Amino acid sequence: MKTLLLSLFSIGVLVAAEPAKPATEPRPGRALEAPGVRADFLIQPDRKATVTFVEEAGKPAARGDRTVTVKVDGKDVALEAQPNGFVTKEPLPTKEPAQIVVQIRAKADAKPANFRVTLNTSLCGECKRPEYGCTCDH
Numbered sequence: 001m002k003t004l005l006l007s008l009f010s011i012g013v014l015v016a017a018e019p020a021k022p023a024t025e026p027r028p029g030r031a032l033e034a035p036g037v038r039a040d041f042l043i044q045p046d047r048k049a050t051v052t053f054v055e056e057a058g059k060p061a062a063r064g065d066r067t068v069t070v071k072v073d074g075k076d077v078a079l080e081a082q083p084n085g086f087v088t089k090e091p092l093p094t095k096e097p098a099q100i101v102v103q104i105r106a107k108a109d110a111k112p113a114n115f116r117v118t119l120n121t122s123l124c125g126e127c128k129r130p131e132y133g134c135t136c137d138h
């Protein structure tokens, strides 16, 4: 019985020693945030890009009336609507770096929030994230 109690005690200690999870998980890709806007820009393995709306806790949110436009080097990219955002119909151009502009509107006639993203999928040596979503201060 003493042994059982001891092992239960050590399990308790092990659990307690686990670091507390941060309130919000680090989100993949590039976070697009402005007043009233919270979305993730992510380049998929097939080079199609997604814009996914997220709520406070980082969970995908319904697209609702929001509209998005994406331009690469000034050219409009065709998008397909998804339940939680948009995906590009075609893979992004292979030329890197390129300038991406993502415009998000709360609804079709609202003022857009503009985000500039550099199309660069090489991995950052420091944070190991793709450069377009790098979280280092450089």
Ligand SMILES: [Zn+2]
Pocket (backbone or CB within 6 Å): 124, 125, 126, 127, 128, 129, 134, 135, 136
């Ligand atoms: Zn980095």
